[in-house]
Amino acid sequence: MGALRKTVTLEVPEAWFMNPEDGDRHRLFYSALLSALAGMRVLIDPVWLPRGAERAARPTASGNLVISFHSYGEAGNILRCKESYVPPFYTMDRxxxxxxxxxxxxxERFRDQIGAGDDRAAASFVSRLGHELRQGNRSKYPQPPAEARHIAGGYVFVPLQLRNDSVAQGLWLDSRAALKTIVDAASARGLTTVIKRHPRCRSRRIDAVLQELRQRPEVVLSDRSIYDLIPDAELVVGANSGVLFEALLQDRPVISFAASDFGMAVQQVRSHVELAAAIARPDPPSLSWRHKFLFWYLCSYCVRADDSFQIGQRIRSFNPDPKPDGSTVTRVGLRLNWYLLAIMDRIRRRFF
Incomplete structure (x- = not known):
């Protein structure tokens, strides 16, 4: 980053560090991140980030490099970090x-990089990681103990996600209506639909839909471990839940009705007609391509939370794309906006 000391603005997600479920992973990542920055002759300007502030716009005009946590927006001088679907990997995306x-x-900017991967190395990596996750019953959220018994007959597995999650903005179909389409299409193939609700979902609307669907004999509501439900599924169908990514690591074909960063590895559908047709006659990307994508995604696109050298390489290779955004927001104003959004987020999660 040059001989002169530059300043890096570092968002510090203090609230995430205190989370009993995954705070240790975030602390590990930030320890490696600080270690990487320490070797780059930069000054660190820390900014404390409240939970729920990810929706706040960050100024993207030229200035200090900003290492942001759990944010999204246009490209600029910001490198945006977030825990990926599989610990200990993190994304660092502009x-x-x-x-x-x-x-x-x-x-398409990434297709050539993905395609250049080695088939054998990719298949070996996915097989090894998938086995480790399955044997350890490891997922982003704690899972019930795996059971030996299997679900009888063929089935489609549908993992649900939180309706108030920020990534719900990427849905192409309403999740409740999509559920009914999935059940109808699976039933037409003689398949059961196994639905697992998100462990943190408290939505009354989802309650109503599930109560309606559970009256159908070909629908099963399950709270078993995802590793009891994924491996034997004919298909895994959903929006952009991380469970879909975990299903890819178990070599299951995936159909998705939402935008995601693993969209190139799944069969994406944008209408109920396409969704029903995909379940009737699945046409996912080839297994070889899926392996290459997963290998590239986790080993090249992501960084490991415990690898300060890899994190440092990612920061050094980052090319800012500053764009004048006309922003005149002061640092105090930005922080006030963050805390307002944090309060709104707590209210939204509490009541919706």
Whole structure:
């Protein structure tokens, strides 16, 4: 980053550090991040970030490099970090995460890199990681103990996600209506539909839909481990839940009705007609391509939370794309906006 000391503005997600479920992973990532910055002759300007502030716009005009956490927006002088679908990997993308990322919005920019991967290395990596996750019953959210018994007959697995999650902005179909389309299409093939609700979902609307669907004999509502439900599924169908990514690591074909940063590895559908047709006659990307994508995504696109050298390389290779945004927001004004959004986020999660 040059001989002169430059300043890097570093968002510090203090609230995430205190989370009993995943705070240790975030602290590990930030320890490696600070170690990487320490070797780059930069001054660090820390900014404390409240939970729920990810929706706040960050100024993208020229200035200090900003290392942001859990944010999304236009490209600029900002490198945006977030925990990926599989610990201990983190994304560092110029536009954000999931459906907001550069990878989701401009996938063709990355296709050649993905395709250049070695088939054997990719297949070996996915097989090894998939086995480790399955044997350890490891997922982003704690899972119930795996059971030996299997679900009888063929089935489609549908993992639900939170309706108030920010990535719901990437949905092409209403999730409740999509559920009914999935059940009808699976039933037409003689398949059961196994639905797993998100462990944190408290939506009354989802309650109503599930109560209606559970009256049908070909619908099963399950709270079992995803590793009881993914491996034997004919298909895994959903929006942009991280469980879809985990299903890819178990070599399951995936159909998705939402934008995501793993969209190139799944069969994407944008209408109910396309969704029903995809379930009737699935046409996902080839297994070889899926392996290459997963290998590239986790080993090249992501960084490991414990690898300060890899994180430092990613920061050094980042090419800011500053654009005048006309922003005159002061640092105090930005922080006030963050805290307002944090309060609104708590209210939204509490009541909706």
């Amino acid at each position: 536009m954000g995460y999931s459906c907001f990322s550069e990878l989701a919005r401009f996938p």
